[in-house]
Amino acid sequence: MLFDKKLLLVFLLFSAVCFGQRPNNNENERNIKIDSLIINAVKLIASSNFTESVKKLEEARYLAQKIDNKSRVATASQLLSNVYLKQGEFDKANVEIRDAIITHQELKETDQLGKDYLYYAQILIKTQESQRALPFLQQAETILKGSRDPGVADDLASAYLYHGNILQESKKPDEALPKYENALSLLQNQKKKNYYVIARIYIQASRAYESLTNRDKSLDYASKAHDISINNNFPQIELDALALLGTIYSNSKDYEQAFAYLDTYNQKRQTYFGDNGSNTKALTIKNALLSEIDPADYNPARLVQANKITTVLIIALFTILCLLALSLYKNNNLRAKANELLQAKNAELIIAKENAEKASVVKAQFLSTITHELRIPMYAVTGLTHLLLSENPTDEQKKHLDSLKFSGEYLLSLINNILDLNKLEADKVEVEKATFNLRKRVDDVLFALERSAQEKGNKLILEYDKEIPEQIVGDPLMMSQILINLIGNGNKFTRDGSIFIRIQQLSKNETQTFLHFEIEDTGEGISKKKQKDIFQNFTQGSVQINRKFGGTGLGLSIVKRLLNLQKSKIELESTLGKGSKFFFDIKYALPLSKDKEPEERVYEIDYESLKGRKLLVVEDNKINQMITRKILEKNSMECDVADNGEIAIEKVRFENYDLVLMDIHMPGISGIEATQKIREFNKDLPILALTAVTIDENIDDFYLAGFNDIIPKPYKIEEFFFKIHNALKRKNVII
Incomplete structure (x- = not known):
């Protein structure tokens, strides 16, 4: 019953805390004083008196610490951090925002924590640590999106803005643009427009569109930013917009307009930030701060109302906790046992993960080594084949040497794409776009496999639709790999039978042809159970089949992946003991010119x-x-x-x-x-x-x-x- 006594003690202490927290008159006076100091600090920011504002905030924090009002301490630290940040005092800003984060986490003031993460991310960006800032921005976005307070829209828009800036800095303007557009959508739906942040978003979105050479959109957004800066007295944004407009017109080769904007930029820059530019700098800092600080958020009446709501919520929460405590106690032992089991499983998973990582490293090293070792003899095969072809072979010898050359190219493709499983599994194999003769490719494959088929007493029977265009555009080597794997698979599991290769045109228009391929054999067949797994790596119909016919079990897996890369899908129909039929449909483009184009690349060599x-x-x-x-x-x-x-x-x-x-x-x-x-x-x-x-x-x-x-x-x-x-x-x- 020791646990019951501890639970009762917790209840009593919690009750004392919840119901004994009525502040005396002295504390009320201090709270009013603290709120007054914070409000005055915000007003001083609005009048660009940042030094006095910092003093008021430090005094407010000191008084809040004396009465242990952690919420006000965190608020003061958060505001101090933002003032230091905008003035470029990043070390001080870093110390203040860390204190605010710790306190807001302790108090579970989620919305304020979202702002803390946003300010901390800005500090990291200013100190050239953009990648470290990214997770804090993502946390800020998650928190602020889940907030019911409509007042966080400006902060959420700022989070999108800085996230987009990091993506653009990483040369990903296409990924940055959705962030900017989301931010604009948020701000433009607000009754009270935050024109400073809107103008900054227009600037960054314009740069992203310019990177993507969308000049009309880029010019439109830069012009909007310039108009806002003029109408709202934002000197820094006005300069950024002028410089950007100059760049856009320069890239468009409209040098007269570009020169005009850049000349205006130089004149304005001298006016704003020349010898007597301190007022403009103060105005820039004030604009940046007021874009993130709303004085209405620090209204005393609103703060008092928030305190009342918080008290009511605490009482309601305590009541709910009392009701839940008994059921939690009953389940405590079961949860403890479950935790022990979970920890044991986690330990097993960690060990398994480490073993998998080690195996992955060994696999990568093995594949790198075996690829190198296979390419060396392949160089001898292809090199000697070329030398033999250049020494005037007879027609019969040339026929066999051409077959050897074709097989060598296919084996090289296997070395590059099959043995490098990491590359295939990561979908890093690229589909080539070349004009080729499909019928010739099919004939080359059949010729290469003819002897193997004869040795097993099999016939290779081609049914080729004459309506198929002579020249099509696609990846010829990839198609050779697919056909060699499928026909070779049928030949492997068939003896004294037939392998049918059917290629039919389903439809055709001016730009593409839609083809249907079938490879059907009269061999062993595949059971219904194994048909689900037959396209997995290293999978065959059974252990007995592997021993009888050999092979790696990679062929069909490779076919599936290669067809997926070409937006096609392999299908299977099979009856055990009667044979199998593999089929797929695939689209190929047609050459733009009606003239025949060469299948191989033409190398211009003198x-x-x-x-x-x-x-x-x-x-x-x-x-x-x-x-x-x-x-x-x-x-x-x-x-x-x-x-x-x-x-x-x-x-x-x-x-x-x-x-x-x-x-x-x-x-x-x-x-x-x-x-x-x-x-x-x-x-x-x-x-x-x-x-x-x-x-x-x-x-x-x-x-x-x-x-x-x-x-x-x-x-x-x-x-x-x-x-x-x-x-x-x-x-x-x-x-």
């Missing part, structure tokens, strides 16, 4: 100008050395080789080269370190990174190290020479 140019290849892999050398020498270029970074530095120091091809991962110093050392004594030599490293995430590091361009391995030969040609042309080595 091969004659490359002849006789001397290149240094820095590469530790002997096979890669041989392939790169042969490719260069086939085009009559001189090639020298360095096995590592140290040798490369010495060769560049004592010999003359037109260009350097630099690998990244080498024994000793890396290619990045070698390039940095070369740049210490040779700033002009073109250096290209020829590397199997995944560069998407750290491409800036390559350019900062001194590389002129990057050629990821394996590469297309045309792209290889195109980048070499461009690098030499930019450095005026060739004309």
Whole structure:
């Protein structure tokens, strides 16, 4: 029964506090004195007498502390913080607002706490800590939006304004504009307009629209801000608007108007803030303060009424607490046990989270390593294929080499998009827009898979709609990946059967065609239960199927993700033992020109100008050395080789080269370190990174190290020479 005694003691103390808090006459007099000091301080702000205002507020806080009136202490601290903030005394403002936040949190004065967060965020912004300010602005927005007091609309609008400014500072004007528009909507619906904040919002929104090159909107908002500043005597905003109008007209190449506004800006600036600009500065501070401080909020009658309401609410709250206390007591033991269980579960979750994070790091490291290791032999495959194709093969050999080249490109795409699961899961794969021949793509896929199908006794049967346009616009490599995965999947699970590939045009207009794809097999089929999970990573029909047919279980997951990127959806119909049918509908754009456009990118390269140019290849892999050398020498270029970074530095120091091809991962110093050392004594030599490293995430590091361009391995030969040609042309080595 110890708990019952403690509970009773709490009730008695609470009753004493609630009903014994009637202030005596002396306290009433002091409260009136405190309110009078605060009101006088606000009036002094309105007359730009900030020094006396600070003295009144400090006196009010001192008296409030003596009678332990925490609410008035916090009010005085909040006002002091705002005065210091507008005068640029940020350290003092920081101390005052922290005191106000602590007290308002203790008193649970939510609306005032919202204002505190707004002022604290302003201090952080002024002291170049915008990102730290963001969560406080978000808290202020949440609190003020939930307030029933219509008087907080100005503060909420200010919170939106500063939030928008941070987004604009982060180069996100499109995200900042909704914040500005919300703020304007709030203020324009008020009977008593806060023109100072409205004008500031117009200024910032105008800058955002100018960043997005919406010149009409930008000019409109800047003009409105200028008109408000003139009509309401806001000198700082008038100067900001004049400078902004000058910039807008300058960007519009209307230099006469731009000069006129900037000339007016210089004249006004000298007038307002020249040798005798102290009055204007005081006026600017006063305008900023009065935009956030409403003297009506500190009316004595209103404060007395608020005190009465607070007393009534305390009594009502106490009554409710008494009624709830018994039920809380009965549930106390159950809650304690639940808390213990929750803590144990939380501890397990924390451990699981840490393990997941470690696994994620290991996974990322593994994917980075395996991608690099796979690209190295792929470079040999694609390089040797190119060399063989250039040595006049027979028609039959060329047919097989073309198939090998196609398969190599597909495997490279897998290395870039499949093994890098992080990239796929984060939807960072971009859809290319290129004109290509769909029928040729389909034929290439079927040719690449024909032998595999024959080995299993399967027939690949194509039903292709002749009405489909010869040229369409989309991502050809992505479509190849989808078809290879779906047809390869059907072939894997079918023996002595057929795989039907049906491609039909559903509709067509002048700009696009709507196609239907079906891949149907007569193989194993998929059970209803497994059909729900078959598109997940590393999922197959069963363990027995995995052992019988092999595979990673990634193919269908990749198909689903690639189709989602193209705003399509994969569907499945399957009967166990009879086969499966995968189908999807997809839209492709049509070329604007009626003439046929080339499927591959056309590289403009003057091969004659490359002849006789001397290149240094820095590469530790002997096979890669041989392939790169042969490719260069086939085009009559001189090639020298360095096995590592140290040798490369010495060769560049004592010999003359037109260009350097630099690998990244080498024994000793890396290619990045070698390039940095070369740049210490040779700033002009073109250096290209020829590397199997995944560069998407750290491409800036390559350019900062001194590389002129990057050629990821394996590469297309045309792209290889195109980048070499461009690098030499930019450095005026060739004309």
